[in-house]
Amino acid sequence: MSNRVLKVHPDDNVIVALSDIKKGEIVEYDEKPYELTSDIPAKHKFAQADFEIGEEIYMYGVLVGKAHQKIKKGEWITTFNVKHAASEFNLGERNTDWQVPDVSEFSQRTFMGYHRANGEVGTANYWIVLPMVFCENRNLDIMKAALVDDLGYGKxxxxxxxxxxxxxxxxxxxxxxxxxxxxxxxxxxxVTERIFKNVDGIKFLTHDMGCGGTRQDAQALCGLLAGYITHPNVAGATVLSLGCQNAQYHMLQEEIEKRGGMNQKPIYFLEQQQLGTEELLVSNAIKQTFAGLIEANKIERKPASLDKLVLGLECGGSDGFSGISANPAIGYTSDLLVALGGTVILSEFPELCGVEQELSDRCMIAENAEKFNHLMTTYNNRAKAVGSGFDMNPSPGNIKDGLITDAIKSAGAAKKGGTSPVTDVLDYPEKVTKKGLNLLCTPGNDVESTTAEVGSGANIVLFTTGLGTPTGNPIVPVIKLSSNTKLAEKMPDIIDINTGSIIEGKETIEQAGRRILDFVINAASGTQEVKAVSNGQDDFIPWKRGVSL
Incomplete structure (x- = not known):
């Protein structure tokens, strides 16, 4: 690899600038010279050959766009001369062969986790308080003011x-x-010293749903909340209800049972219209929560095998290096964990546009491939119906830093999933039940997707960013990885791991992937506090099943 340019895949016909290149400069790749016809910013691409209008543009080995204007060899690839294009997909042959990585150095490793009655293991131990409807948010705020600081959970x-x-x-x-x-x-x-040493915190999951939307929204919300209540990182829950909303407690109970029930975890349910005054509701909720904390404090961390890890894969504020460094690095981490018997979740379906065929073919059974194809097609059609297809997914920040079409962004984003076979395909807010790589239908929206991955069972999340995104989660460590060293140095308060070393030629993707897994083990054990936890970055946004890119 040249230290100035890179061709990601042999079939590509664009070349990536690894640093700023000036107009008129001549750079070499694979012993061939390229004279730049314009300035090329780092992370952007230039044409490997002349393109006529309508000619196809390939990157990561897949179709990512078509020439909208004539493009000269060495010319900057931009939104002005290239438009989004992606290949069609259908039900193909199963293609589940993969190069299983050597995991000998991790085979005897364990992490220190919280063992639950159903055999799941948490990477943290939280009590959660949540509302069935937005009308109760104020009461959660009152409880938070009364409990958090005095119990030693203030920041x-x-x-x-x-x-x-x-x-x-x-x-x-x-x-x-x-x-x-x-x-x-x-x-x-x-900050007051923590009263309950074995409880990592009390988290208050306010939201703006539960009533006023569709009945399907209410059901999906109950499924998501059930995913958090039954999550291995949660010791128990206090649930506040107004009483007259769409999201009723019996719906929540049904969703909890779908996920295996409470498994000896306490849950306290209080309804304001039944109890009467706000004081009765809040005082009872505080007392019951305190009692729950006493019980939650009795559990301690114990060794657990790495196959108990459920790894969520996420990206946000991506740049032109994300698909070259951070995403393939955590893709290798994903493959390592799958080889160790663990579980991985890849989501953000709008950011899988253009790589559907590969992922569909990687599904171990045809039924899952058909489900994935259906979810992708239905989602994109709903988006098109309101004038925002998947092609409109890249944000201004993405475009400014080289991700000029959704297919380019998607081809890089999909690298997070590594190369292992797809064992299951899930529709939001389904729970992960199978080991290996799972595909979960979520938006590309960072917080909605991270919220959904945790609701499906992820007990740790790897989150790559090229521009800097502070996203976290109330109950699960979200490890932030930068795609470039400049970002890691500029925003050290939110970045945990720098993978810019790959771009600089100081480290291979495989070496970075192993380094990341080592960090994951420490974070899962509670010996390494991640920045999102230190900063109290408790982002929680349920997805309304409308169009969200």
């Missing part, structure tokens, strides 16, 4: 005294310009 923040400092400046007669120019040195607040 240190240097912004605690910022407002007081600004008030002092204003009171001293400073004008707006003077106030804005002052450097405020905030003091970190003190």
């Amino acid at each position: 240190k923040t240097k912004y605690k005294n910022y407002a007081k400092s600004l008030i002092d400046l204003y009171s001293a007669g400073k004008n707006i310009e003077e106030i804005l120019s002052v450097e405020i040195d905030g003091n970190e607040n003190t």
Whole structure:
């Protein structure tokens, strides 16, 4: 690989700039010279040969676009001269052969987890409080104010005294310009020592659903909430209901049973319209939650084999390097875990556009391939019906950093799934039940997809980013990986692992994948706190089954 350019796949007809290249410069790839006809920013691509209008553009070995204008050899590939295009797909032959990686160095490794009665193992131990409907969000906020800080689950923040400092400046007669120019040195607040040493926290999962939408929305919400209540990282739950909403408690109970029941976990249900006053509801909820915490504190971490890990794979704020460094690196981590008997979840269906045939063929049984094809087709058709097909998925940030078509973005995003066979295909909010690589239908929206992966059973999430995305989850460690070193150095407060070393030629994809798995084991054991947890990044957004890209 040249240290300036890269051709990702032998069948590609575009070349990636690994650093900024100026117009008129001559770069070599595979002993062939290319004179650049325009400036090419790092992460972007240029034409390997002349293209006529309508000619197909290939990257990662798949169709990713068509020339919208004539393009000269060495010319910058942009949204002005290339439009999205992707190959058709259908039910093909099963293609489940893969190169199983050597896992000998991990075969005897364990992680320290929380063992549950049903045999699942958590990477953390949380109590959750959740509403059946958005009307109860305020009561969750009251409970949070009453419980979190006093029980020692508050977070240190240097912004605690910022407002007081600004008030002092204003009171001293400073004008707006003077106030804005002052450097405020905030003091970190003190945090109460944790009362329950074996409980990682109380999480309050507020949302804006439960009523006013379709009955299908209510059912899907209950399925998602049941996934969190029965999750191995959850010791028990307090559920608040108003009483008259679409999402009724019996629906939640049914969804819990679909996922194997509570398995000795406590759950407390309180209905405001039945109890009467807010004070009765909140005081009872606080007392019962406190009682639940006493029970949750009795469980301790114990060794667990790596096949108890359920790894969610996610990307957000992707750039032109994501599909070259971070995504294939966690794809190799995925293959390692599958070879060890673990479970992996690949989601974000709008970001699998153009690679459907490969993933469909990798399904071990034809029934799953048909389900995947149906979900992809139906989802895309619904999006087109409202004027936003999968081709409109790339964000302005994606485009600015080289992901100019959805097919380019998707071909790189799919690298997160490695090369192992697909053992199951799930529709949101189904629970993962099979070991190996699972495909889960979710939007490409970072938080909606991460929320869904955890609801399906992921007990740790790998999240790649090229631009910097702070996404986390209330109950599961979300490990953030940068695709480039510049980002890791610019935003060290949110990045856990840098894979820019691959772009720089300092590390192979396989070496990075093994390094990532080692980090995963430590994070799963609680010995390595990830940045999203340190920052209290508790993102939780249920997916309404409308169009969300």
